[in-house]
Amino acid sequence: xxxxxxTDTSGAWRWRLVADDDVGSTIAGSGEGYANYAxxxxxxxxxxxxxxxxxxxxxxxxxxxxPRSLAGMFDAPTAENFxxxxxxxxxxxx
Numbered sequence: 001x002x003x004x005x006x007t008d009t010s011g012a013w014r015w016r017l018v019a020d021d022d023v024g025s026t027i028a029g030s031g032e033g034y035a036n037y038a039x040x041x042x043x044x045x046x047x048x049x050x051x052x053x054x055x056x057x058x059x060x061x062x063x064x065x066x067p068r069s070l071a072g073m074f075d076a077p078t079a080e081n082f083x084x085x086x087x088x089x090x091x092x093x094x
Contacts (some may be wrong), residue, residue, distance in 0.1 A: 004016050014030045
């Protein structure tokens with residue numbers, strides 16, 4: 001996986017995480033444009049730090065079929081958790 005920082009059509013800075021597959025699928029994105037580059041980098045770094053600290057309580061092979069039921073795996077329901085669940089929904093086409 002790699003990260004990319006780019007400017008959108010309105011000139012705002014954005015970040016995205018891209019899979020190392022043949023297609024270069026986007027795994028996650030900033031969801032908002034940043035007025036300056038440093039804020040964009042800080043947003044990306046915060047997501048990377050959160051993701052590296054995330055420890056699921058259930059082995060992946062036992063995850064439920066409905067990704068929305070993953071909410072119990074998080075310490076507390078936050079906006080970031082729901083953003084991750086949304087990403088899981090998109091990845092699995094649910």
